Amino acid sequence: MVFPNGFAALLQASTGRADEVVRALGGQPSVSIRLNPAKLSACPFPDATPVPWSPYGFLLKERPVFTLDPLFHAGCYYVQDSSAMFVGHVFREMTAGLTGGCRVLDLCAAPGGKTTDLAASLRERFGDHFTLLSNEVMRGRYSVLRSNLELWGDERVGCVSRDPSAFGGEPLFDVILADVPCSGEGMFRKDPQALAEWSLSTVDFCAARSKRILSDIWPALKPGGLLIYSTCTFNHLENDDTVAWMADELGADVLPPKPFPPVVNTRYGQLLLPGLVPGEGQYVAALRKHGEAVVLSADPFLLFKAERPAVSDTPRDPLVNVDRATALRYLHGDAIVLPEGAPPGPVVIGYDGHPLGPAKNLGRRCNNLYPKSRRIRMDV
Numbered sequence: 001m002v003f004p005n006g007f008a009a010l011l012q013a014s015t016g017r018a019d020e021v022v023r024a025l026g027g028q029p030s031v032s033i034r035l036n037p038a039k040l041s042a043c044p045f046p047d048a049t050p051v052p053w054s055p056y057g058f059l060l061k062e063r064p065v066f067t068l069d070p071l072f073h074a075g076c077y078y079v080q081d082s083s084a085m086f087v088g089h090v091f092r093e094m095t096a097g098l099t100g101g102c103r104v105l106d107l108c109a110a111p112g113g114k115t116t117d118l119a120a121s122l123r124e125r126f127g128d129h130f131t132l133l134s135n136e137v138m139r140g141r142y143s144v145l146r147s148n149l150e151l152w153g154d155e156r157v158g159c160v161s162r163d164p165s166a167f168g169g170e171p172l173f174d175v176i177l178a179d180v181p182c183s184g185e186g187m188f189r190k191d192p193q194a195l196a197e198w199s200l201s202t203v204d205f206c207a208a209r210s211k212r213i214l215s216d217i218w219p220a221l222k223p224g225g226l227l228i229y230s231t232c233t234f235n236h237l238e239n240d241d242t243v244a245w246m247a248d249e250l251g252a253d254v255l256p257p258k259p260f261p262p263v264v265n266t267r268y269g270q271l272l273l274p275g276l277v278p279g280e281g282q283y284v285a286a287l288r289k290h291g292e293a294v295v296l297s298a299d300p301f302l303l304f305k306a307e308r309p310a311v312s313d314t315p316r317d318p319l320v321n322v323d324r325a326t327a328l329r330y331l332h333g334d335a336i337v338l339p340e341g342a343p344p345g346p347v348v349i350g351y352d353g354h355p356l357g358p359a360k361n362l363g364r365r366c367n368n369l370y371p372k373s374r375r376i377r378m379d380v
Helices: 007-015 018-025 086-094 113-126 139-152 192-197 200-220 240-251 324-332
Strands: 031-035 057-060 077-079 102-106 130-135 157-160 173-179 221-231 252-254 270-272 282-289 319-321 345-351 354-361 366-368
Touching (some): 031 113, 077 113, 086 282, 113 130, 139 157, 240 252
Antiparallel strands (some): 031 057, 031 077, 345 354
8 A cells, every 4th residue: 555645754743653553554454343232132243253342343254245134234233343433432431421311413424333323322321311413414425324324223313414504503412423524544444535635735624624613513512511523534633633622712621531452542532543453543532511511402303304214113014024035135126925924915024023124915926115225236
């Protein structure tokens, strides 16, 4: 892998471990999933090992063809880099003292990995007493976010597509996660485009854009509220320097992170480095906004007309379980024949007890009503 001019020097200045990281970036990326605890309690892949900082995360020995796994299409797990799961760890750690309920905004949410991680944590901690609003300003990416939230299936999660400036005006949230667009240094071995587009001027541009986003969103965080800031990059300009700017210019206290080796504690946050961890690059920091806490009143779902894409795990129509081959044909959009004794009329096709989608059983044949936009396009 050939790196752009200036990258190695900035990496060394920011981490002090440029040689280790550069060597690791020349290797193969790891593969990991995070379970949906509402649907699965055990990892479906043999020989998987737990991700140390996630109660739901598992590292896989090799990359399977996820497209050909019906459990993937049922939303039983989410494919996510293990380093990205550390954001959920910080969220759980920093919100441990909250009681009663919690309103959360995931500001830059697509494709939905961190939203679904937060949803699982909030569901476990608060039951039905939470609100999670997931936002993505780019309309093309928003459709992917909405689809992934529909598969995940938590009805306390809503999604919108708004510019960060739309949320300003009054305090609406106890917690905001700002996983801001960045120069993507931590994704170089997974994203060739990030490598091709990197330059020192891009780093400066991303750092300035992050400050604009954070300034726009700051009024929506209640006084005393928590902001979790994250990037998938290594450099101090977009990471520690931006956190210091937030503390000084916006008014916040940086919350000191608890050590979690081999994660590196920086001046203000924590940094996951390839070569030290199996995943890609990730930076996370947490801040508490100055001021006395207030009681939140306005409902952000109503205020921003959030979509509620969740599909209930308890289908209204009868669930008909099919074998793996039939499930894949159904997901491909093919005509299928249901097992003998399946009820006539509207049904929900299921695999291993997990709903996949609708169909209409006509007896000798079955109308496949699986949405065309989500059908498997490869040979099954």
